[in-house]
Structure formats: structure tokens, C-alpha cells
Amino acid sequence: MTHHRQTVPFEKYHGTGNDFVVVDADYPVPNRPVFATTYCDRTTGVVDSSSETVGADGVLFLALESSYDPPRVVMTLVQPDGSVAAMCGNGARCAAAWARNRTGADVVMIDTPAGTRRAVLDGDEVTVEMGVPSFEPRDVPLARDEPLVEERVEGLTVTAVDTGVPHAVAFVESVDDVDLESVAPPIRHADLFPRGTNVTVASETEDGFRQRTFERGVEGETRSCGTGAVAVVAVAKRLGLVGDEEVRVSPPGGDLMIRVPDREEATLRGPVVRDFEGELETVPTPEP
CATH class of the missing domain: 3.10.310.10 (Diaminopimelate Epimerase; Chain A, domain 1)
Incomplete structure (x- = not known):
């Protein structure tokens, strides 16, 4: 047969x-x-x-x-x-x-x-x-009633934001110095995130930010993450690091241009x- x-x-x-x-x-x-x-x-x-x-x-x-x-x-x-x-x-x-x-x-x-x-x-x-990034606990979602902004979670100081999917964003001195494969999983599975979260680290550069993301569902680092790049700028804006201007975010795979205006759709631009x-x-x- x-x-x-x-x-x-x-x-x-x-x-x-x-x-x-x-x-x-x-x-x-x-x-x-x-x-x-x-x-x-x-x-x-x-x-x-x-x-x-x-x-x-x-x-x-x-x-x-x-x-x-x-x-x-x-x-x-x-x-x-x-x-x-x-x-x-x-x-x-x-x-x-x-x-x-x-x-x-x-x-x-x-x-x-x-x-x-x-x-x-x-x-x-x-x-x-x-979409419009949200820090609201019900949107991320978080297992609590207050937003998570600049708090220690499993060893990193993170801010939680929803950019279509959840991200825990940590600003660090240098993204190269982070052992993402070991530090990300405990945050990705933390009880605070009932549906899990992506884990993104970022560091400031002269012309924007560098980014690395450990992706939920991939269960590892990817060469680029668009929702993560938007999350970096959304959190940077919340912390007063940037304004409404278009910001360059550079994951390992290339440059992305992000804009996060007040109460309007964020945009992601790249090749x-x-x-x-x-x-x-x-x-x-x-x-x-």
C-alpha cells in the first residue's frame, strides 16, 4: 500500500x-x-x-x-x-x-x-x-493589583508591560554581561506572571538602546523581538529616559525604530x- x-x-x-x-x-x-x-x-x-x-x-x-x-x-x-x-x-x-x-x-x-x-x-x-502599551496588572497580566515598576524579581530589577504580549524589562549596564539563558527562566516562570512573560534586557547607548530578549514560547533568546523592542521604549518613557521621539533599539539581528506616543498606537519600523x-x-x- x-x-x-x-x-x-x-x-x-x-x-x-x-x-x-x-x-x-x-x-x-x-x-x-x-x-x-x-x-x-x-x-x-x-x-x-x-x-x-x-x-x-x-x-x-x-x-x-x-x-x-x-x-x-x-x-x-x-x-x-x-x-x-x-x-x-x-x-x-x-x-x-x-x-x-x-x-x-x-x-x-x-x-x-x-x-x-x-x-x-x-x-x-x-x-x-x-497597539498602546499597558502597565495595567490586568493587561500584562500580573498576579497582583498594582503595576510592577522597577522592582526586584528573581535577581533583576524589572518593569512589566504588555505590548501585545507580556514583557519584564530590565535596564542593565551592558546587555553583553547578562547570562540571559540562566537569569531569564526564573523570571519567565515567576508566580507574579500567571501566564508567564518574555524577559527583555536593555542598555543605553549613544543613539538608543541595545536589546536582548528571552522569548516565551521559543524558550530561548531570539536574534530580534519586536514586541520586546517596543517594551524597551515604553518602559524607558515611563522611567523618563525618552520622550515621544522615534528611538533606535538594536537587538543582535539589526536595528529597529520605535515610537511610543502618549495614548496612541506605538509603531515598530524595520527591514x-x-x-x-x-x-x-x-x-x-x-x-x-
Whole structure:
């Protein structure tokens, strides 16, 4: 008896090194968590032969509704641990670039579990609205009734903010001196965060901030995190370090430009790159 392997076409995109397998949601993938866990694995996952990168920070399942003006994309990000993230800034920027390649539109609306976000494309640069950051305990969420601002949690002084997903942000002397893989997990799983949190460290530079983020769902550091970059500027503004101006935030993968105006949508701006395309089995073959 012959089994026909079911495959789906995919594309690989990244925004400042935050990389994603992108699949058109019109193609059926029966078990999205298994698909994501398999192909995002940094040792055995999808391989880009040109850059020799293995795996990804998540799978973007995108449903294009091109009859709208501007076109809309329903974005579902399944993370390497099989969970679904409510929001991903760099993922949303990649989704907008993917939609433009199909529609030619320079403005795209992206529907996420955290709300609808407007993206504007200019060359290889994409600016996406990120919602209004919130320090409210019910939004983060926190297991208490007061905001968490500059308090010690598991060894770091952090401020908690929601930028579509929760972040615990710590300003440090140098992000290079932080052993993120060891200091982040206790904060990420702290009782104070009933749904867990991303952990972001930042240090001031002459022209902005450097950033490193340990991502919930990836369960490790990523080369870039858009919601984390917005969280850095939102917290910096709360602490009086910056104003309404656009601020440069530099994760390991490149530069992002962030604006956090008062009571208006924050914005995330940066480049998007389409790496390559291919085919993947919808039901990954188990290891022998």
C-alpha cells in the first residue's frame, strides 16, 4: 500500500534576524503544533542551504483576504513549543511583506489575537502599529493589583508591560554581561506572571538602546523581538529616559525604530527579508 506524502509550499522570511516559516492558511496542515515544533527546531528543523540556518522562531499561518481595501491578513503565529502567540511585531511585518508580494498593496491590515494592526510598506522596510502599551496588572497580566515598576524579581530589577504580549524589562549596564539563558527562566516562570512573560534586557547607548530578549514560547533568546523592542521604549518613557521621539533599539539581528506616543498606537519600523521557498510535509515523518 502506497502512502502519498502530503506537502505544502512555504516561504522563509525574517525581520532583523527574527525568522519565520510562512504557510498560506489555504493549505491544510492537520496538526499545526507538531508542524511548528518539528520545523522550528534549531538542530533538526527546516534548513536554508544558502545561509546554513536551521529552524525558525515560529510558523506564520497567513490567510489573505484580498477583497478588502486595504487587503487583510489573518495571522496565526505558532511558536516552537506549539503554543500560539497573541502578537509578534516582526512576524506582523513579515506578514505584511508576504501580503504585498501577492497584492501589490503598500498598506495591509493584519488581524492578530491581540487586535487588528495596520502595516505600511516602503521598499524593504515595514512599519506596523503595535497597539498602546499597558502597565495595567490586568493587561500584562500580573498576579497582583498594582503595576510592577522597577522592582526586584528573581535577581533583576524589572518593569512589566504588555505590548501585545507580556514583557519584564530590565535596564542593565551592558546587555553583553547578562547570562540571559540562566537569569531569564526564573523570571519567565515567576508566580507574579500567571501566564508567564518574555524577559527583555536593555542598555543605553549613544543613539538608543541595545536589546536582548528571552522569548516565551521559543524558550530561548531570539536574534530580534519586536514586541520586546517596543517594551524597551515604553518602559524607558515611563522611567523618563525618552520622550515621544522615534528611538533606535538594536537587538543582535539589526536595528529597529520605535515610537511610543502618549495614548496612541506605538509603531515598530524595520527591514524585512524574504529568504527562500520550498515544500514541507504536512505530517512530519517521525524519527526512526
